[in-house]
Amino acid sequence: MGVLDNKRALIVGVASNRSIAWGIAEAMAQQGAEIALTYQNEKLKTRVEQCAEVCGSKVVLPLDVTRDEDVEAVFAELERQWDGLDILVHAVGFAPREELAGSFVDNTTRAGFATAQDISAYSFVALAKAARPLMRGRNGSLLTLTYLGGERALPNYNVMGPAKAALEASVRYMAYDLGPEGTRVNAISAGPIRTLAASGIGDFRKMLDYNAQAAPLRRNVTPEDVGKAGVFLCSDFASGITGEIVHVDGGFHSVALSGAEFE
Ligand code: NAD
Numbered sequence: 001m002g003v004l005d006n007k008r009a010l011i012v013g014v015a016s017n018r019s020i021a022w023g024i025a026e027a028m029a030q031q032g033a034e035i036a037l038t039y040q041n042e043k044l045k046t047r048v049e050q051c052a053e054v055c056g057s058k059v060v061l062p063l064d065v066t067r068d069e070d071v072e073a074v075f076a077e078l079e080r081q082w083d084g085l086d087i088l089v090h091a092v093g094f095a096p097r098e099e100l101a102g103s104f105v106d107n108t109t110r111a112g113f114a115t116a117q118d119i120s121a122y123s124f125v126a127l128a129k130a131a132r133p134l135m136r137g138r139n140g141s142l143l144t145l146t147y148l149g150g151e152r153a154l155p156n157y158n159v160m161g162p163a164k165a166a167l168e169a170s171v172r173y174m175a176y177d178l179g180p181e182g183t184r185v186n187a188i189s190a191g192p193i194r195t196l197a198a199s200g201i202g203d204f205r206k207m208l209d210y211n212a213q214a215a216p217l218r219r220n221v222t223p224e225d226v227g228k229a230g231v232f233l234c235s236d237f238a239s240g241i242t243g244e245i246v247h248v249d250g251g252f253h254s255v256a257l258s259g260a261e262f263e
């Protein structure tokens with residue numbers, strides 16, 4: 001018996017077995033949810049299909065969130081295969097790599113800013129819009145992934161900061177709009193995790209070490225930590241929680257001066 005028995009979950013954002021979305025998919029499957037996965041492009045298809053096999057998912061669909069026709073096709077297919085949808089997980093973020101380093105003011109372009117907002121923030125609204133008829137009246141739950149860089153300025157996150165700020169505000173407006181029909185909307189603000197989206201980010205190792213030292217739990221979080229919190233937020237145990245940003249970061253966000261240098 002699982003806390004998500006008889007629930008149907010669409011999970012967007014699996015790219016590898018290190019993806020945060022994969023940690024969530026595994027945890028949800030373990031708790032009895034039936035899973036559908038999407039893949040961004042043909043390059044990622046095989047890897048996502050392998051993940052689908054592991055979590056017993058029989059529905060694997062292509063989805064590039066910048067394409068309205070992909071978004072429509074995904075929900076048309078889900079409507080055909082499933083009678084409704086209980087859970088939607090959005091774990092997608094992107095900005096041009098050149099803009100994730102150095103000076104925010106000098107390196108941010110109009111096009112890069114728009115891309116970051118479109119893929120990292122608007123896409124959550126777009127998915128909610130398309131999922132709405134399938135989720136209405138089922139006590140459904142939407143979940144997205146954000147990062148501390150949306151609340152505070154830190155090195156190199158740059159144009160992704162305003163994109164996560166927009167995503168977090170969208171969580172509140174979506175919760176406000178969808179609450180009357182029983183749908184909850186929340187976000188997890190995860191601490192840094194080495195995934196594909198973190199690969200090639202300068203000094204990521206140093207960031208991980210700094211976070212682990214400063215966090216009250218004195219360690220970094222894993223996709224499993226995030227997966228468990230995701231299960232909670234999308235389960236009936238969180239029936240009164242919506243419009244919320246839950247930090248799953250070992251407590252890093254809650255401290256100012258911390259770590260070995262000050263103790
Ligand atoms: P990841 O690379 O495994 O996942 C990012 C996903 O975004 C990939 O599956 C990729 O295919 C998808 N994506 C990008 N552009 C897309 C598009 N146009 N259409 C469809 N999908 C697209 O990395 P991750 O770290 O698991 O990232 C998942 C989420 O978690 C992101 O929103 C990220 O901002 C957030 N997050 C990551 C960390 C971290 O340190 N890794 C921390 C906090 C929050």
Ligand code: 0WE
Nearest residue numbers: 093094095096097147155156157192197198201
């Ligand atoms: O949200 C993220 C990752 C965001 C991301 C990463 C990439 C790398 C590849 C968005 N777009 C791209 N574009 C690419 O071409 N995180 C929370 C992980 C992350 O990324 C950082 C971080 C952290 C933490 C970038 C700079 C500083 C810290």
